[in-house]
């Protein structure tokens with residue numbers, strides 16, 4: 001399908017396996033998550049009626065309010081402060097005060113409108129799927145990116161701001177993926193006078209453009225054919241100048257964090273809310289690593305937020321991504337560790353001196369396989385979503401699980417039923433697990449799978 005191919009690797013929730021999954025099969029997969037057990041959910045002080053979209057688990061809800069990005073001496077808090085300080089210094093008003101304001105305690109429960117509609121994310125976009133997000137109910141979800149707050153803040157009159165907070169995505173489990181991670185997002189809006197300070201007489205908008213407010217119903221599904229050069233309303237000189245400022249600032253941030261000699265490159269990409277759009281990659285340990293997404297904000301978004309005479313850039317960066325490189329932290333689960341052996345290694349007293357993490361110790365892994373028959377007429381991604389299974393494992397075993405992979409699947413020639421085999425690697429971050437203890441947990445996962453997915457253990 002064109003949409004899914006077009007957005008592969010560039011969606012706001014990049015995960016190649018699901019980006020290639022067909023929409024039809026994911027709709028089927030949505031049916032497989034167990035129905036909510038309570039008619040109502042209390043989240044962050046508000047009550048929400050549950051419905052067939054509800055898929056947040058108690059385990060996931062337990063992360064709300066953890067605020068690792070605000071915890072003193074936590075590596076994520078150190079990275080947050082480095083980014084904020086960089087922006088404070090990069091943009092100042094005439095009196096020398098920072099131009100940017102920072103929002104780092106916004107409620108992670110957002111509406112579908114905030115997370116998707118306001119950002120022109122097409123109704124059929126893969127990132128909306130129930131198998132990729134944590135929905136509180138059909139209208140509310142745990143934000144999948146901090147960009148979800150963009151429109152409310154612009155509508156409130158802000159033109160230079162940063163949003164920092166945790167985001168929630170249903171994903172695989174390994175050393176770099178966790179269902180909760182942190183992002184910093186920024187928006188900078190400028191007027192014609194500001195952008196063309198040194199070139200008065202140039203315009204932000206094409207003379208031929210009518211200036212008409214975009215009709216939300218006419219926002220094309222899937223910006224499939226979005227022109228990477230510019231939006232029709234903007235002049236080329238405005239876009240080029242804005243692009244230059246944005247890239248200059250973001251390369252500056254990258255050098256501030258990784259040192260002046262860091263190798264980087266810009267890659268063209270697609271986001272529904274920016275045009276043109278880029279990703280910034282850095283060269284790290286013989287690989288190119290994506291650190292942020294950015295672009296020129298779609299003018300329809302500004303218009304709908306009541307801003308007609310400005311244009312802007314926006315970007316979003318992952319804090320764990322940065323922190324893992326900067327502190328040499330090998331496993332994303334460590335950010336959730338309360339072990340003093342981990343936490344005591346970092347200090348925000350000297351933000352410029354980032355120590356390399358020293359492993360507390362290497363505890364052994366235990367690997368157990370779990371194979372089961374799926375119910376009749378159900379197969380992977382058509383009635384059974386591996387993400388549902390991963391959530392179940394997380395709920396039962398928590399951070400004892402280091403990795404899960406789908407290692408095998410086959411169809412029985414006679415019964416026509418599908419068998420799947422998951423390999424679960426258990427390893428605790430802070431102590432040695434005994435095989436007996438792992439077996440107990442493994443059994444609990446097996447019986448919870450039978451209850452939730454109606455499978456038959458092999």
Ligand code: FA5
Pocket residue numbers: 010011012013014144145146147171176177178181183185271273274290291292293294295314315316317318319320321
């Ligand atoms: C977004 O989330 C966009 N909202 C970013 C954006 C904002 C673009 C404003 C344009 C304008 P993406 O899904 O690529 O895009 O995530 C942004 C960054 O978050 C990535 O570059 C990466 O640093 C981090 N990130 C994304 N997925 C993960 C993950 N599974 N684990 C850790 N970090 C991640």
Ligand code: MG
Pocket residue numbers: 009010011012014279290293
């Ligand atoms: Mg990306």
